[in-house]
Amino acid sequence: MLFGSSGIRQRFDQRLIQTTLAIGAILGEKFPDCVVGTDTRTTSPLLACALIAGVTGAGGSARSAGIAPTPSVAYCARRAKAGCMITASHNPEEYNGIKLFNPDGSSFTLAQQKAVEESLGDLRWTGWQNQGPESAFDALKPHKKAILDTVSIKDGIPVVLDCGNGAGSVLTPGILAEAGVHTTCLNCNPSGQFGRPSEPLKEHLGYVGEMVRKTGAACAVVHDGDADRMMAFDNLGRYIDGDRMLLLLTEHLGAKKVVTTSDASMMIEEVAEVHRTPVGDAFVSEELLSWGDFGGEPSGAWIFPKHVLCPDGPCAAAVFCEIASDCNIAERLDELPIYPILRESIPHERAREIVTSLGATNPTDGIRVADEAGWYLIRASGTEPKIRITAEGTTPAAAKIMLDRAKTRLRQGKTA
Numbered sequence: 001m002l003f004g005s006s007g008i009r010q011r012f013d014q015r016l017i018q019t020t021l022a023i024g025a026i027l028g029e030k031f032p033d034c035v036v037g038t039d040t041r042t043t044s045p046l047l048a049c050a051l052i053a054g055v056t057g058a059g060g061s062a063r064s065a066g067i068a069p070t071p072s073v074a075y076c077a078r079r080a081k082a083g084c085m086i087t088a089s090h091n092p093e094e095y096n097g098i099k100l101f102n103p104d105g106s107s108f109t110l111a112q113q114k115a116v117e118e119s120l121g122d123l124r125w126t127g128w129q130n131q132g133p134e135s136a137f138d139a140l141k142p143h144k145k146a147i148l149d150t151v152s153i154k155d156g157i158p159v160v161l162d163c164g165n166g167a168g169s170v171l172t173p174g175i176l177a178e179a180g181v182h183t184t185c186l187n188c189n190p191s192g193q194f195g196r197p198s199e200p201l202k203e204h205l206g207y208v209g210e211m212v213r214k215t216g217a218a219c220a221v222v223h224d225g226d227a228d229r230m231m232a233f234d235n236l237g238r239y240i241d242g243d244r245m246l247l248l249l250t251e252h253l254g255a256k257k258v259v260t261t262s263d264a265s266m267m268i269e270e271v272a273e274v275h276r277t278p279v280g281d282a283f284v285s286e287e288l289l290s291w292g293d294f295g296g297e298p299s300g301a302w303i304f305p306k307h308v309l310c311p312d313g314p315c316a317a318a319v320f321c322e323i324a325s326d327c328n329i330a331e332r333l334d335e336l337p338i339y340p341i342l343r344e345s346i347p348h349e350r351a352r353e354i355v356t357s358l359g360a361t362n363p364t365d366g367i368r369v370a371d372e373a374g375w376y377l378i379r380a381s382g383t384e385p386k387i388r389i390t391a392e393g394t395t396p397a398a399a400k401i402m403l404d405r406a407k408t409r410l411r412q413g414k415t416a
Helices: 014-030 044-059 070-079 110-119 140-148 172-178 204-213 241-254 266-270 281-288 313-327 329-335 351-357 396-412
Strands: 008-011 033-038 061-067 081-087 095-101 133-134 158-163 181-186 218-222 231-235 259-261 275-276 294-297 301-302 341-347 369-371 374-380 384-391
Touching: 014 081, 014 095, 014 110, 014 259, 014 294, 014 313, 033 044, 033 070, 033 133, 044 061, 044 081, 044 095, 061 070, 061 369, 070 081, 070 095, 070 140, 070 313, 070 396, 095 110, 140 172, 140 313, 158 172, 158 204, 158 313, 172 181, 204 218, 204 231, 218 313, 231 313, 241 266, 241 294, 241 313, 241 329, 259 281, 275 281, 275 351, 281 294, 281 301, 294 384, 301 313, 313 396, 351 374, 351 384, 384 396
Parallel strands: 033 061, 033 081, 061 133, 158 181, 158 218, 259 275, 259 294
Antiparallel strands: 008 095, 081 095, 218 231, 294 301, 341 384, 369 374, 374 384
């Protein structure tokens, strides 16, 4: 299958260029007015040109937004018939890819993805007299205004911001500055090469906590390559895991119906009614079309459905700064319940095949097993050649038992 759990991602090569051109042609025929944006990768301009050539060559019109966060493109898709983002999100620079959005900002559904894939062999180009137009489009201004209209941050709060040299560099610093935040910026230039691994994991961000303590910041916010993700640090310079971030945002927003993924902590069920989906923000987005007032997953993808049905890192950054301006984040975190949760990733080129052999109907959905003491999940990554294991328990010992059970099952290849 061409699409993974969050769009298309591949190592950059001629095949990806050809795929991008073909998808552009499909958009030009079926969604003939398309907003196109890119992240900061050095290969993104070429792929954007290929996609726009496909759109206009099939008779559609393309609105070129240049470098912009993924949520900006998704938000502005409401002014067109579809949005397309050239990005590989948090993957390394040698990757690139495509994310597709409906006018409400939701990712293309599984049915829409299937229709795109089935159309790849039946492209239709128009004659010279029917070529579509390309025009410049500002996706940043309307998205910035929408975010600033929804938050109220106490003037002068000090915050550390790390955009990872990604697309967030062109938007989040401006949003926080206009909101009155005193920002210390790290990796906030769109250089095309990431100053750190793009995925906002704790092990990639050790220097951020030190900067929080050095500057006396109230918090720090961090983006991945296309700024659809946001992770954070508290005022003591401690990294906040995604499960506690989900709880913080849920409580602050007063959300009562939360959509999250199968690998999220069970503690969210103590504060809200919860619907769970397979791992992947596209699944969360699709569920929010019919149910829920907030959604997210522990990887840092936070969806505000009244705003846009796409993970919105800049909006999440502003909302988190609002929380930090209202309370002592560290003290609030220490009050939250904690269920130990363990995660491991195992690189493997045959990840999908192996998880399928264990009995999974869909390898990226994986297999989830639960009992009274906790649960474990074994799944193939939808974006990288890895097997991901997540385990949670009511105690550290219970979590370790669940993790060991998962690893034993994986090692022995049991299907039951």
